[in-house]
Each structure stands twice: as C-alpha cells, then as structure tokens.
Amino acid sequence: xxxxxxxxxxxxxxxxxxxxxxxxxxxxxxxxxxxxxxxxxxxxxxxxxxxxxxxxxxxxxxxxxxxxxxxxxxxxxxxxxxxxxxxxxxxxxxxxxxxxxxxxxxxxxxxxxxxxxxxxxxxxxxxxxxxxxxxxxxxxxxxxxxxxxxxxxxxxxxxxxxxxxxxxxxxxxxxxxxxxxxxxxxxxxxxxxxxxxxxxxxxxxxxxxxxxxxxxxxxxxxxxxxxxxxxxxxxxxx
Amino acid sequence: xxxxxxxxxxxxxxxxxxxxxxxxxxxxxxxxxxxxxxxxxxxxxxxxxxxxxxxxxxxxxxxxxxxxxxxxxxxxxxxxxxxxxxxxxxxxxxxxxxxxxxxxxxxxxxxxxxxxxxxxxxxxxxxxxxxxxxxxxxxxxxxxxxxxxxxxxxxxxxxxxxxxxxxxxxxxxxxxxxxxxxxxxxxxxxxxxxxxxxxxxxxxxxxxxxxxxxxxxxxxxxxxxxxxxxxxxxxxxx
Amino acid sequence: xxxxxxxxxxxxxxxxxxxxxxxxxxxxxxxxxxxxxxxxxxxxxxxxxxxxxxxxxxxxxxxxxxxxxxxxxxxxxxxxxxxxxxxxxxxxxxxxxxxxxxxxxxxxxxxxxxxxxxxxxxxxxxxxxxxxxxxxxxxxxxxxxxxxxxxxxxxxxxxxxxxxxxxxxxxxxxxxxxxxxxxxxxxxxxxxxxxxxxxxxxxxxxxxxxxxxxxxxxxxxxxxxxxxxxxxxxxxxx
Amino acid sequence: xxxxxxxxxxxxxxxxxxxxxxxxxxxxxxxxxxxxxxxxxxxxxxxxxxxxxxxxxxxxxxxxxxxxxxxxxxxxxxxxxxxxxxxxxxxxxxxxxxxxxxxxxxxxxxxxxxxxxxxxxxxxxxxxxxxxxxxxxxxxxxxxxxxxxxxxxxxxxxxxxxxxxxxxxxxxxxxxxxxxxxxxxxxxxxxxxxxxxxxxxxxxxxxxxxxxxxxxxxxxxxxxxxxxxxxxxxxxxx
Numbered sequence: 015x016x017x018x019x020x021x022x023x024x025x026x027x028x029x030x031x032x033x034x035x036x037x038x039x040x041x042x043x044x045x046x047x048x049x050x051x052x053x054x055x056x057x058x059x060x061x062x063x064x065x066x067x068x069x070x071x072x073x074x075x076x077x078x079x080x081x082x083x084x085x086x087x088x089x090x091x092x093x094x095x096x097x098x099x100x101x102x103x104x105x106x107x108x109x110x111x112x113x114x115x116x117x118x119x120x121x122x123x124x125x126x127x128x129x130x131x132x133x134x135x136x137x138x139x140x141x142x143x144x145x146x147x148x149x150x151x152x153x154x155x156x157x158x159x160x161x162x163x164x165x166x167x168x169x170x171x172x173x174x175x176x177x178x179x180x181x182x183x184x185x186x187x188x189x190x191x192x193x194x195x196x197x198x199x200x201x202x203x204x205x206x207x208x209x210x211x212x213x214x215x216x217x218x219x220x221x222x223x224x225x226x227x228x229x230x231x232x233x234x235x236x237x238x239x240x241x242x243x244x245x246x247x248x249x250x251x252x
Numbered sequence: 253x254x255x256x257x258x259x260x261x262x263x264x265x266x267x268x269x270x271x272x273x274x275x276x277x278x279x280x281x282x283x284x285x286x287x288x289x290x291x292x293x294x295x296x297x298x299x300x301x302x303x304x305x306x307x308x309x310x311x312x313x314x315x316x317x318x319x320x321x322x323x324x325x326x327x328x329x330x331x332x333x334x335x336x337x338x339x340x341x342x343x344x345x346x347x348x349x350x351x352x353x354x355x356x357x358x359x360x361x362x363x364x365x366x367x368x369x370x371x372x373x374x375x376x377x378x379x380x381x382x383x384x385x386x387x388x389x390x391x392x393x394x395x396x397x398x399x400x401x402x403x404x405x406x407x408x409x410x411x412x413x414x415x416x417x418x419x420x421x422x423x424x425x426x427x428x429x430x431x432x433x434x435x436x437x438x439x440x441x442x443x444x445x446x447x448x449x450x451x452x453x454x455x456x457x458x459x460x461x462x463x464x465x466x467x468x469x470x471x472x473x474x475x476x477x478x479x480x481x482x483x484x485x486x487x488x489x490x
Numbered sequence: 491x492x493x494x495x496x497x498x499x500x501x502x503x504x505x506x507x508x509x510x511x512x513x514x515x516x517x518x519x520x521x522x523x524x525x526x527x528x529x530x531x532x533x534x535x536x537x538x539x540x541x542x543x544x545x546x547x548x549x550x551x552x553x554x555x556x557x558x559x560x561x562x563x564x565x566x567x568x569x570x571x572x573x574x575x576x577x578x579x580x581x582x583x584x585x586x587x588x589x590x591x592x593x594x595x596x597x598x599x600x601x602x603x604x605x606x607x608x609x610x611x612x613x614x615x616x617x618x619x620x621x622x623x624x625x626x627x628x629x630x631x632x633x634x635x636x637x638x639x640x641x642x643x644x645x646x647x648x649x650x651x652x653x654x655x656x657x658x659x660x661x662x663x664x665x666x667x668x669x670x671x672x673x674x675x676x677x678x679x680x681x682x683x684x685x686x687x688x689x690x691x692x693x694x695x696x697x698x699x700x701x702x703x704x705x706x707x708x709x710x711x712x713x714x715x716x717x718x719x720x721x722x723x724x725x726x727x728x
Numbered sequence: 729x730x731x732x733x734x735x736x737x738x739x740x741x742x743x744x745x746x747x748x749x750x751x752x753x754x755x756x757x758x759x760x761x762x763x764x765x766x767x768x769x770x771x772x773x774x775x776x777x778x779x780x781x782x783x784x785x786x787x788x789x790x791x792x793x794x795x796x797x798x799x800x801x802x803x804x805x806x807x808x809x810x811x812x813x814x815x816x817x818x819x820x821x822x823x824x825x826x827x828x829x830x831x832x833x834x835x836x837x838x839x840x841x842x843x844x845x846x847x848x849x850x851x852x853x854x855x856x857x858x859x860x861x862x863x864x865x866x867x868x869x870x871x872x873x874x875x876x877x878x879x880x881x882x883x884x885x886x887x888x889x890x891x892x893x894x895x896x897x898x899x900x901x902x903x904x905x906x907x908x909x910x911x912x913x914x915x916x917x918x919x920x921x922x923x924x925x926x927x928x929x930x931x932x933x934x935x936x937x938x939x940x941x942x943x944x945x946x947x948x949x950x951x952x953x954x955x956x957x958x959x960x961x962x963x964x965x966x
Binding site for chain 4: 520521522541542543545546571593595596598599600601602603604605625632633634635636659660661662688691692
C-alpha cells in the first residue's frame with residue numbers, strides 16, 4: 015500500500031470541501047460532480063471526497079489517493095468511481111493543483127455538436143486557449159461513459175493536453191488550474207461563457223470572441239483577482 | 253369493494269410523499285404533478301396521494317387504489333382525476349414499481365413537434381431506448397386532454413410500451429422505473445436532457461447523443477448509484 | 491363623488507392582496523404589475539392596491555374605484571396610473587371579476603413579433619381562444635406606452651374583446667377571468683405556455699398545439715381544479 | 729493629493745452600498761460588478777466601494793476618488809482596478825450622477841455580434857436612444873480587456889457619448905443616469921430587455937420595438953415612478 019503524503023491542515027480540507035458546496039451554490043454541480051486537489055505535501059497523492067452528493071461534503075469526507083487511485087486509508091469509505099479522471103490528470107499535468115468535473119447542461123451541448131466553445135468574455139479568458147472534446151468512443155468503443163479506469167482517465171488527460179478545460183462528449187466537462195480557487199473560478203465561468211455563446215450564436219454573424227492572446231493576458235488578471243470572488247463564494251456556503 | 257393490500261410501513265409512505273416534494277424542489281413539478289408506487293404487499297394495488305399540490309403532500313395524504321382506480325378506504329379523501337394514468341401503467345407493466353407524471357415545459361416542447369427526444373448524456377441514458385409520444389387525439393378525438401378514464405390510461409400505457417419515458421402531446425410526460433428513487437431520477441434527468449437538447453439542436457449539425465447500447469449500459473450505473481442523489485434530494489425536503 | 495360599493499370582508503381583501511404577492515412568487519410580476527377585482531357588492535366598482543410594488547401589498551393597501559377610475563375614499567393614497575386598463579375592462583366585460591396585468595418577458599416577445607401565441611398545453615388551454623395584440627400606436631400614435639386614460643383603456647378592452655388574454659405591444663399582457671384564482675392561474679400559465687412555445691418553435695415544423703375546441707373543454711377542468719393550486723400559492727406567500 | 733469633497737451623509741453611503749447588493753439580488757451582478765456615484769458635495773469627486781464582491785459591500789467600504797482615480801483617503805483600502813471607467817465617464821458627462829458596470833451574460837451576447845440592442849418595452853425605453861458598442865481593440869489593440877487606465881476609460885466614455893447605456897465587447901455593459909435609483913433601474917432593465925430581444929429575434933420577422941420618440945417619452949415615466957421599485961429593491965437587501 016502507498017504511504018500517505020502526511021497530514022493536511024484543517025483549513026485546506028475545509029477549502030476543498032467548500033469547493034464542492036460552492037459549485038452547487040453557483041449552479042455548476044447538481045446532485046453529482048466532484049472536485050479534487052493535489053496533496054500539498056506529496057506531489058503524487060491527491061485529495062478528494064468519498065462518494066457523496068457534493069452539497070453534503072465536509073472536511074471529514076476527504077480521502078487521500080495515490081496515482082493508481084487506491085485509497086491510502088479508506089476506513090470503510092468508498093471513493094467516487096470516476097476518481098481515475100482525477101488521478102490521471104494529476105499524473106499527466108504536474109502544473110495542475112486542482113480539478114473540477116461537472117455535468118453542466120449548457121456546456122454538454124457543445125460537447126455534442128461540432129461548434130467549438132470560445133471565450134465569450136474576460137472572465138472566461140482561459141477558454142481562448144481552445145476547448146478540446148474527449149469522445150470516449152474513439153478509444154474504447156461502446157461504454158457506459160464513465161471514466162472508471164486508469165486507461166480512460168489517461169485518454170482524457172491526453173485530449174486535455176495543456177489546456178485548462180476539456181469537454182467530455184455526452185457527459186460533462188473538466189476544468190483544471192494551478193490553485194483551488196482558480197479551478198472553481200474556471201468551472202463557474204465555463205458555464206457562463208457557454209450560456210453567452212448559445213445566445214450570441216443565435217444572433218447570427220461572426221462572434222467577436224477573445225482571441226488567443228487577449229485570452230492569455232486577460233486570464234492573468236482573473237488569476238490575480240480571484241480572491242475577491244472566492245471570499246464571497248466561500249462565505250455563502252459556510 | 254376491493255380488499256386492501258395491507259398496511260404499509262411508515263418509512264415507505266414518507267418516501268412516497270417525499271418523492272412529490274423532491275420533484276417540486278428539483279423544478280420538475282409545479283403546482284401539479286403526481287407520483288405513485290405499487291403496493292409493496294400486493295401487486296394489484298397502488299399508492300398515491302389524495303388530490304393535493306405536490307409540495308404539500310405528506311405521508312398521511314397517501315391513499316390506496318385498486319387497478320380500476322377505486323379507493324380502498326377513501327375516508328372522504330378524493331384521488332387525482334388522472335389516477336387512471338397510473339393504474340393502467342401498473343396493470344400493463346408488472347416491472348414498474350413507481351411512476352412520475354409531470355408537466356415540464358422543456359419536455360412538453362418535444363411532445364408538440366416532430367423532433368424526437370434523445371439521450372444527451374449519461375444521466376439521461378434511459379432515454380436512449382426511445383421516447384414515444386402519446387397523442388390523445390388518435391384514439392379519442394377532441395378531448396379535455398386529461399387521462400381520466402381507464403381506456404385513456406390503457407392507450408397511454410400501450411404507447412409507452414416497454415419504455416421508461418413517454419411524452420403526452422400538449423400535456424406532459426410520464427417516467428416509470430422499477431424503484432421509487434429511479435423514477436424520481438428519471439423524471440429529473442428527462443428535463444435536464446431536454447434542456448440540453450434544445451441548446452444542442454440550436455448549435456446545428458448532427459448530435460453525438462448516446463446510442464441505444466451506450467444508453468443501456470450507462471443506465472445500469474445510474475441505477476446502481478442513485479442512492480447518492482436520493483440521499484441529497486430527500487434531505488433537502490425533510 | 492361616487493358612492494362606495496360598501497365594505498368588503500377582510501378575507502376578500504387579503505386574497506386580493508395575496509394575488510399580487512403570488513404573482514411575484516411565481517415569477518410573473520417583478521417590481522411592477524397590478525391585479526384588481528370587481529367589487530363583490532357593486533358591479534360598477536373595483537378594488538385595486540394603491541401604487542406599490544406588488545411584493546409589498548397587503549389588505550390595507552386596497553382602494554376602491556369607480557369606472558372612471560376615481561378613488562372612492564383615497565385618504566391620501568395614490569392609485570396606479572394604469573388603473574384605467576382595469577376600469578375599462580371591467581366596464582366592457584361584465585363577465586370579468588378579476589384582472590392581472592404583467593410585464594412578463596417571454597410573453598412580451600410575442601407581442602413584438604408576428605408569431606401568434608397558441609395554447610401549448612392543457613394548463614394554458616384558455617389561450618386556444620386566440621391571443622390578440624394591442625398596439626397603442628394604431629389609435630394613439632406615438633405615446634409613452636402607458637394606459638393612463640379611459641380612451642386607452644377602452645381601446646385595449648376593444649382589442650381584448652371576449653378573450654381571456656391580450657398582449658400589449660412593447661409593454662406586457664393582461665389576463666382576465668370570472669374569479670380571482672382563475673385570473674392568477676391564467677397569468678401564470680400564459681407565461682409557461684410562452685416559454686414552451688419559444689422552445690417548440692425552435693424545434694421547427696408544425697406545432698401540435700391545442701385547437702380551439704380542445705382548449706375550450708380543457709379549460710373547464712382548469713377552472714374546476716384551480717383550488718388545488720390556489721391553496722399552495724396562497725400558503726407560499728402568507 | 730486632491731482635497732476631499734467633504735463628508736457624505738450616512739444615508740447616501742448606505743444607498744450607494746445597497747445599489748451593489750440590489751444588483752446582485754436582481755441577478756445583474758455576480759461575484760463582480762461595480763457601482764459609483766458622483767460626490768454630492770463636489771462635482772469632480774466620486775464615491776465607489778473598495779475592491780470587494782458586490783454582495784458584501786456596506787457603507788463603510790465606500791471610498792472617495794478624484795477624476796484621476798486617486799483615492800482621497802485610502803486608509804489601506806484598494807479601489808477596483810476598473811475605477812477609471814467610472815472616473816472618465818463622470819469627467820465626460822456632467823449630467824451623470826451614478827454609474828453601474830456589470831457583466832450580464834445576455835447583454836454581453838449583443839456586444840459580440842452585429843445585432844444592435846433595441847428597447848423591447850417601456851421599462852427599457854432608455855435603450856431606444858441607441859446602444860453603442862465599445863471594442864477596446866480599436867484604439868488599444870490586444871489587451872487584457874480591463875478598463876485600467878484613464879485613456880481606456882476616456883475611450884469608452886467617447887463611445888458612450890450622450891447615451892444611457894453602452895456595451896463593452898467581450899466584457900459587459902455600463903449604464904448611467906442622473907440619479908442613483910435610475911442607474912440601478914437601467915442596469916436591471918437592460919438585462920430584461922436583452923432577454924426579451926433574444927426570444928423575440930428567434931420568433932423571426934421585424935420587431936415592433938419602441939422607436940426613438942416612444943422611448944424618450946416612455947422613459948420620463950420610468951424616471952418619475954422609479955421610487956416604487958427602489959423601495960422594494962432596497963427593502964429586499966436591508
């Protein structure tokens with residue numbers, strides 16, 4: 015059995031648990047969705063709730079996993095069957111500290127069609143890097159859609175590549191970031207940008223979306239100022 | 253008068269009453285909508301609230317009916333005039349344990365047009381079996397739309413056939429399942445899938461919806477994991 | 491000065507005040523919108539709140555007006571400037587007991603285009619009678635849109651004719667009924683039907699809406715069963 | 729350092745802080761957005777919260793700035809980096825007393841396309857004057873979108889010209905008015921009008937929107953009656 019990355023301070027666990035409740039409060043998670051973070055003391059371990067509706071998650075529900083998604087100290091708790099999505103992204107992306115996985119309706123719509131998501135405004139600037147779509151059929155044929163093996167997680171991580179967001183066809187999305195509040199921010203504003211894009215496309219004509227360079231520099235501001243939103247979001251759920 | 257299927261334990265009645273309140277809380281029911289379950293002790297009896305707005309239903313409002321929709325022990329209470337919808341589906345579908353009937357706007361839209369509903373994501377996998385539309389005009393001509401006779405209920409059950417969901421033209425939908433939480437789950441995610449499909453269709457091009465086999469195996473996971481969502485939904489209304 | 495129709499019992503005044511708060515709670519009224527009823531003791535008087543945001547209206551805010559929209563006993567209170575809309579409909583339509591006037595966005599969209607509203611489902615059956623559009627420009631040229639004279643109210647009443655609902659171009663809608671709960675019901679389900687129609691039209695093809703006769707007989711059921719919804723709606727705001 | 733415009737009475741500061749919370753409550757602001765007003769005692773000073781999520785703003789968070797956006801008495805507090813948007817509009821528009829800046833999704837959609845916003849109904853009558861779109865690329869090339877210099881603020885003010893509302897491409901909107909409640913009103917009903925226009929355009933055909941003269945005179949009524957809405961909005965957040 016893998017060794018633990020060591021104890022994690024209570025405030026970090028509470029922030030991690032709050033992230034799930036925040037994404038419910040902000041309309042990104044429903045009765046499902048999960049959020050994880052890399053262990054602050056060990057780069058090859060990650061922290062994630064036991065299998066539980068995100069609105070109900072507290073610090074005591076957080077478990078520790080190695081990159082093979084084995085629980086370090088399960089104590090009878092069950093992890094989400096989709097934890098492989100998280101484990102393989104943490105393995106493939108050393109720059110990623112936190113991951114959100116949701117089933118946001120307006121985002122799923124883009125994963126079902128050929129219309130690419132674009133960055134509709136500065137808050138969604140990170141989308142200007144491009145939003146790849148993972149179709150599980152390409153490597154795995156007919157499945158139950160769930161990312162429940164290391165191979166499926168790795169295939170998703172490969173499609174995600176170096177991007178902040180990827181869509182999963184007929185399933186949902188994943189947003190990653192180098193900090194917990196930024197991953198929450200990206201999960202939220204991916205949804206808002208999708209909503210805007212649906213309306214803007216319906217208006218017709220070319221869309222004056224952010225281009226790649228506008229997106230890159232606008233996102234620097236988002237990362238710098240995320241604390242202002244985080245303070246509010248956290249206050250609303252604690 | 254038919255004999256009762258016998259007393260039903262309080263927890264079951266509370267779950268049945270909660271199902272209606274859950275569907276209000278989740279935006280599926282408004283001031284109308286009804287939910288029923290087969291009597292756990294007698295396969296030819298079913299349980300359903302007296303005629304009451306679903307948000308107000310408690311365990312004490314549950315009545316018992318035979319398949320002809322006669323109340324076993326009315327004690328002055330009135331059943332919904334649409335209980336025939338439930339009775340005839342229970343009669344025709346021995347595999348069905350619970351039934352939800354709602355008037356969800358985004359779903360009704362599909363029942364008015366020729367665009368078939370499809371399964372937009374894994375949570376709505378059960379829709380991949382196909383979603384028939386019942387048009388009351390075909391057998392009954394001009395009516396008040398209400399399923400208020402055994403003949404109308406039977407005609408709907410015939411259109412539903414072996415499917416989990418059917419639409420009622422200019423009226424609503426019905427979702428059935430072999431357990432109470434799964435019927436609630438299907439009523440909720442039929443609506444979400446409809447919302448996604450409206451947006452995805454507007455994007456244009458072919459939709460990469462779940463195919464029948466993906467849907468069949470993805471729904472097995474839904475059925476296995478429904479407890480996680482049910483615990484949350486119930487907690488929110490009790 | 492006109493004579494009063496006499497004292498009105500407290501329960502009636504409370505229902506009338508509740509109607510406004512209900513329409514806020516149900517998302518039909520925002521910071522504006524008004525609801526009136528004919529005086530139960532005098533057919534040429536009507537009751538309506540002083541000018542106040544509908545969410546704040548209580549029984550003590552109800553004023554009495556004659557058909558010329560003069561307050562019977564103002565006691566320093568000001569009526570809505572649009573009370574002429576109500577007065578002239580009560581004058582023209584002896585069958586009408588209650589009137590709701592709202593600025594519901596999804597309904598206004600229909601008043602701006604040539605697409606007629608139709609009855610999308612049984613709850614909106616009353617729309618199957620046809621939904622005329624009042625364009626204030628036709629008789630009054632360029633105005634501030636407000637129904638602030640008897641002539642404008644009468645012109646609207648003429649367009650409404652014998653229908654339950656009319657749209658006001660670039661303004662809103664009016665719903666009338668022979669009872670207070672039914673007027674509330676019609677205001678609510680006109681909005682829901684508009685929402686459905688937007689989605690159904692986007693799906694393309696002909697719409698299998700209720701025809702005039704289906705609508706007529708389906709609405710009889712609505713009128714008979716409105717008490718079930720009314721009890722819920724009232725409980726939510728009291 | 730500039731001299732202060734003098735002390736501001738507590739009720740004014742509370743109204744200014746409430747304006748931000750109102751715009752959250754009404755769905756116009758999310759975790760961002762800011763609202764400012766001209767100093768009542770000095771036409772070349774303005775008042776605006778320190779950098780904080782709008783839902784959390786109270787009277788104690790209000791700072792005073794000169795037209796170069798220097799804080800008069802910062803006491804360690806930081807202003808929003810976009811305060812230049814406010815400063816330059818106050819400089820260019822002596823008639824403006826209050827300014828709201830939001831990132832409303834349905835409005836942003838119009839700023840990304842060539843479809844001009846129009847006044848869909850009387851509450852949005854102020855839009856009939858025309859709604860210009862500011863594209864920061866035109867003068868500043870590739871940027872991070874933020875209005876963080878006097879030059880960018882001035883360029884926006886130039887595009888706004890004498891209008892009540894302007895859109896910022898891929899960013900948001902600004903609404904201005906000669907009183908605080910009217911600026912709040914305009915921020916709210918710009919969003920509602922955008923929502924209506926999306927639906928009305930989808931219905932097809934020409935839109936019977938308010939023309940310029942209808943809009944001009946209808947807006948006079950809005951300004952006269954805004955107190956009724958303001959009382960409600962303020963009560964909801966205090």
